[in-house]
Amino acid sequence: MTAVENPETPMGFGRMHRKEDVRFVRGKGTYVDDVALPGMLHGAVLRSPHAHARIVSIDASAAEAHPKVRAVVTGATLESLNLAWMPTLSHDVQAVLATDKVRFQGQEVAFVVAEDRYAARDALELIDVEYEPLPAVIDAKKSLADDAPVIRDDIEGRTGNHIFDWETGDKEHTDEVFAAADVVAVQDMLYPRVHPAPLETCGTVADMDPVTGKLTVWTTTQAPHAHRTLYALVAGIPEHKIRVISPDIGGGFGNKVGIYPGYVCAVVGSILTGKPVKWMEDRSENLMSTSFARDYHMHGEIAATREGRILAVRVKVLADHGAFNGTAQPTKFPAGFFGVFTGSYDLMAAHCEVTGVYTNKAPGGVAYACSFRITEAVYLVERLVDVLAYDLGLDPAELRMRNLLRPEQFPYESKTGWVYDSGDYPATLRAALDLADYDELRAQQARRRERGELMGIGLSFFTEAVGAGPRKHMDILGLGMADGAELRVHPTGKAVLRLSCQSQGQGHETTFAQIVAEELGISPDDIDVVHGDTDQTPFGLGTYGSRSTPVSGAATAVVARKVRDRAKIVASAMLEVSEDDLEWEKGRWFVKGDRQAGRDIQEIALAAHSDLELPEGVEGHLDATCVYNPPNLTYPFGAYVCVVDVDPGTGQVTVRSFFAVDDCGVRINPMIVEGQVHGGLADGVGMALMQVMAFDEDGNHLGGSFMDYLLPTSLECPSWRLGETVTPSPHHPIGAKGVGESATVGSPAAVVNAVLDAVKPLGVRHADMPLAPAAVWSAMRGNPLRT
Ligand code: MCN
Ligand code: CUM
Structure with a gap:
C-alpha cells in the first residue's frame, strides 16, 4: 500500500481515509488532559515504595498546611465515606487508598488536591507514612507454599494466596488419548507479564456540581456506560445524575477498561472541595500501577x-x-x-x-x-x-x-x-x-x-x-454484553449515529459511518458518529475484546435496516404504490419494473418530516433504535x-x-x-x-x-x-x-x-x-x- 493513496469516499465499504484524522493530524484532538474547567484543582497520588508492608501511621498535617493544598484524602477519609474499597471486574475488591497494608509497589496510599499540579506533587513529599515492611510474594510458583505470606488478609477467613481453580474439557478422555499416543511433546513456557502502555496515560477530570448534584466525569475509558453504572453502584450517586464523557483517547489497548483508584479519588476530591479536580498519571505511574x-x-x-x-x-x-x-x-x-x-x-x-x-x-x-x-x-x-x-x-x-x-x-x-x-x-x-x-x-x-x-x-x-457476547453466557458484573445503537436521519438526509462503544484509535467515526452508508446509500461524510458521552448515547458495554464490529457494528447494520424499512413505508406513501411493489437499490426505493419511478433517501427523509399522510400507526421522522445481543x-x-x-x-x-x-x-x-x-x-x-x-x-x-x-x-x-x-x-x-x-x-x-x-x-x-x-x-x- 502506498502512503499517498487518496481514495474517494466510497458509498459504503471500501478504502477511505479516516474522518477523525482531519482533527488528529492537525493536533486538534481533545484528550482528557486538554479539559480545563474554571476553578479546576489538581490531584496527585502518593504511592507505596514497598511491595508489601503494614501501614503503621499516616501523618498528613504538614501537607494539609501547604498554602496551595485544598484537601488530603487518605484511606481513613475514604473509610468514613465507605469508599476505601471498590469492587473489581472479577468479583474481588481493591483498595482505593490503602488502609491496613500496601500490597504492591506503586499502590495508592493518599491523594492530594491542590491549586496546581506542581503543588500537589510537592505536597506528596510532606506526607509522613510509617510502614512496617513484610516479606513479599513475587514468584507465582512460590505463592501457594505453606509458609508464603498471606497477601489478602483483608478477606475474612483467607489463609493462603489461592484465588480460583478453573478447568475445561474432558480430563478422563484426554488422559486416555495421551496414554495411547505414539508421541507426547511436553513444554513449560512463560508468557511474561507485559503492559499495554498506551501513549496517553490514564486520567480523569471530575466535576461534582454541588447545586444540581450532577457529577460529570471526563475520563480515559473504553467503556463509558459501564463506568457510569459502576460509579452509581460504588458511590451511591443516582445513575441519571452521572455523566461520563470519554473524549478522544490516545490508545487504550485494554489499559482503559477498568476503574482505577485515581479516578475515584478525583471524584472524591471534587465532592470534598466543591471544585472540578483533574488527575493525570505520569508514565511511571501508568507502568507500575495500571492493568498489566x-x-x-x-x-x-x-x-x-x-x-x-x-x-x-x-x-x-x-x-x-x-x-x-x-x-x-x-x-x-x-x-x-x-x-x-x-x-x-x-x-x-x-x-x-x-x-x-x-x-x-x-x-x-x-x-x-x-x-x-x-x-x-x-x-x-x-x-x-x-x-x-x-x-x-x-x-x-x-x-x-x-x-x-x-x-x-x-x-x-x-x-x-x-x-x-x-x-x-x-x-x-x-x-x-x-x-x-x-x-x-x-x-x-x-x-x-x-x-x-x-x-x-x-x-x-x-x-x-x-x-x-451472547448475553445469556456473558456479562460483566451482571451487565449483559449487548450494545445499543440509535440512528436518526435529519430532514435534509444527513444522519447521526449514536453508539455505546468507544474508539481509542480504531477509526469508529469512519467505519461505523461506512456501515450506515452501505445500508442506506448516504455518504459517510454526511453521517456523524457520536460516542463517548453517556448523556448522548444508548447503553452498551464498550470497546474491548474486539467486540465493536461484531456487536455495535451489527447493531448499526440492524438499526440502518430498520430505517430503510421505515423509508419504504414513506416511499410507498409518496409514490402511492403498495410497499410490496417497491424495490431497494443503494440509496433509493423504486417501483418494481419502473426504475425511473423512485425516491432517494434524501427525498424520503424530507417527506418523513413533512405533512405527508402516512398509514395508520406509522409515526413520522426517519429514525430507529436497536439493542443487539449477538447469537x-x-x-x-x-x-x-x-x-x-x-x-x-x-x-x-x-x-x-x-x-x-x-x-x-x-x-x-x-x-x-x-x-x-x-x-x-x-x-x-x-x-x-x-x-x-x-x-x-x-x-x-x-x-x-x-x-x-x-x-x-x-x-x-x-x-x-x-x-x-x-x-x-x-x-x-x-x-x-x-x-x-x-x-x-x-x-x-x-x-x-x-x-x-x-x-x-x-x-x-x-x-x-x-x-x-x-x-x-x-x-x-x-x-x-x-x-
Ligand atoms: N474493521 C473493519 N472490518 C472488519 C473488522 C473491523 O473495517 N471486518 C474495523 C472496525 O470497523 C474498526 C476497526 O477495524 O474501525 C477495529 O474493529 P474491531 O475489530 O471491531 O475492534 P474494536 O473496534 O472493538 O477495537 C478494540 C480492539 C482492542 S480490544 C484493542 S485492545 C485495541 C485494538 O482494538 N486497541 C487499540 N486496536 C487498537 N488500535 C488503536 N489505534 N488503538 C487502540 O487502543
Ligand atoms: Cu484485552 S485488551 Mo482489548 O480487549 O481492550
Whole structure:
C-alpha cells in the first residue's frame, strides 16, 4: 500500500481515509488532559515504595498546611465515606487508598488536591507514612507454599494466596488419548507479564456540581456506560445524575477498561472541595500501577501419532493475578477465553486447568489486545505444535497443514465447547506460504546454514473468538454484553449515529459511518458518529475484546435496516404504490419494473418530516433504535510467517520480513483493517523480543519507564507484507468479524518460532519470551534464562 493513496469516499465499504484524522493530524484532538474547567484543582497520588508492608501511621498535617493544598484524602477519609474499597471486574475488591497494608509497589496510599499540579506533587513529599515492611510474594510458583505470606488478609477467613481453580474439557478422555499416543511433546513456557502502555496515560477530570448534584466525569475509558453504572453502584450517586464523557483517547489497548483508584479519588476530591479536580498519571505511574497483561506460567503437552496427526492437548496454568483480582473478562470465565487453547486443529480431546494466585504485584489485566487471554492460548498451542515438529523432525508448515480444521467441518464445536462460526483454514495457510514464497525461503535457509548463518522461519496459525457476547453466557458484573445503537436521519438526509462503544484509535467515526452508508446509500461524510458521552448515547458495554464490529457494528447494520424499512413505508406513501411493489437499490426505493419511478433517501427523509399522510400507526421522522445481543462470537483467523536473522556472536535478532494473511470476514474499511494488523504485528515483535514487566525479589518494579520497558519502533519492525482471505461470519448481519486484536494474538508465536527455528541447529528447542539478545545467547549455549 502506498502512503499517498487518496481514495474517494466510497458509498459504503471500501478504502477511505479516516474522518477523525482531519482533527488528529492537525493536533486538534481533545484528550482528557486538554479539559480545563474554571476553578479546576489538581490531584496527585502518593504511592507505596514497598511491595508489601503494614501501614503503621499516616501523618498528613504538614501537607494539609501547604498554602496551595485544598484537601488530603487518605484511606481513613475514604473509610468514613465507605469508599476505601471498590469492587473489581472479577468479583474481588481493591483498595482505593490503602488502609491496613500496601500490597504492591506503586499502590495508592493518599491523594492530594491542590491549586496546581506542581503543588500537589510537592505536597506528596510532606506526607509522613510509617510502614512496617513484610516479606513479599513475587514468584507465582512460590505463592501457594505453606509458609508464603498471606497477601489478602483483608478477606475474612483467607489463609493462603489461592484465588480460583478453573478447568475445561474432558480430563478422563484426554488422559486416555495421551496414554495411547505414539508421541507426547511436553513444554513449560512463560508468557511474561507485559503492559499495554498506551501513549496517553490514564486520567480523569471530575466535576461534582454541588447545586444540581450532577457529577460529570471526563475520563480515559473504553467503556463509558459501564463506568457510569459502576460509579452509581460504588458511590451511591443516582445513575441519571452521572455523566461520563470519554473524549478522544490516545490508545487504550485494554489499559482503559477498568476503574482505577485515581479516578475515584478525583471524584472524591471534587465532592470534598466543591471544585472540578483533574488527575493525570505520569508514565511511571501508568507502568507500575495500571492493568498489566498475561503473566501465565503454562505447562503444555501435545499428543500425536508418529506420522504427525495431532490427537490431543493438555495444559496446566498458574495465573499470576497480582494483589487484587482485577482482571476484566465475562463473569463465567475466570481465565478469560483461554478455553480456545485447542487452536485451529482437529483434536480428539483436550483438557486444561488454570489456577489463579495473588502476588505482590499490580492488579488489573487482562489488557494489551488480549482477546480475553486468547493471546496466551494461541501462543501455547502454536509453540506446542512447533515443539512437536522439532521432536518429529517434520516441517512446521506441513504439520499444521495436515491438522488444520477443514472447511466442511464448520460450524465446528471445539473440544472445549466453542462453536467456530466459519473458516477455510488450509486456504489461508496456503495464501501465507505463497505470499512468503515458503519453499524458496527454506532453500535459502539451507544455503545460509551451510555458511554458519542463523536464519529462522516461524509460522503461526491462530483462531480468535471475539465479540462478547451472547448475553445469556456473558456479562460483566451482571451487565449483559449487548450494545445499543440509535440512528436518526435529519430532514435534509444527513444522519447521526449514536453508539455505546468507544474508539481509542480504531477509526469508529469512519467505519461505523461506512456501515450506515452501505445500508442506506448516504455518504459517510454526511453521517456523524457520536460516542463517548453517556448523556448522548444508548447503553452498551464498550470497546474491548474486539467486540465493536461484531456487536455495535451489527447493531448499526440492524438499526440502518430498520430505517430503510421505515423509508419504504414513506416511499410507498409518496409514490402511492403498495410497499410490496417497491424495490431497494443503494440509496433509493423504486417501483418494481419502473426504475425511473423512485425516491432517494434524501427525498424520503424530507417527506418523513413533512405533512405527508402516512398509514395508520406509522409515526413520522426517519429514525430507529436497536439493542443487539449477538447469537455467537465471531471467529477471525489468520496465518503468519516471520523470517529472522540471529547474530551468532551476540544473539541479537533482526526481523527481516513478516507475511500476514488475516481473515476477518467482510472488511468494512480494508485500510483501517490493515492499520490494525500493522499495529498488532508491531506489538508481537515487542512482546516476543523485548518486553517484560520485571521485578526484583523484594517486589521492586524494574520497568517504570520507557528506558526499561521497551516499545518496538520502526527500526525493529520490517515492512509488513499483508494478504487476506474473506470468509464471512454467517451470523453477523454484514458478515464481518472483529480484527482489532488479531495480529497481537497471532504474531508473538510466529516471531518466537522463527527465532527458535534459527537456533535449531544448535539444539535449542524452546526459550521463553522476551527473546532479547542475552536470552537468545544463553539459550544458544544450552543455558536458557529463566524470567
Ligand atoms: N474493521 C473493519 N472490518 C472488519 C473488522 C473491523 O473495517 N471486518 C474495523 C472496525 O470497523 C474498526 C476497526 O477495524 O474501525 C477495529 O474493529 P474491531 O475489530 O471491531 O475492534 P474494536 O473496534 O472493538 O477495537 C478494540 C480492539 C482492542 S480490544 C484493542 S485492545 C485495541 C485494538 O482494538 N486497541 C487499540 N486496536 C487498537 N488500535 C488503536 N489505534 N488503538 C487502540 O487502543
Ligand atoms: Cu484485552 S485488551 Mo482489548 O480487549 O481492550
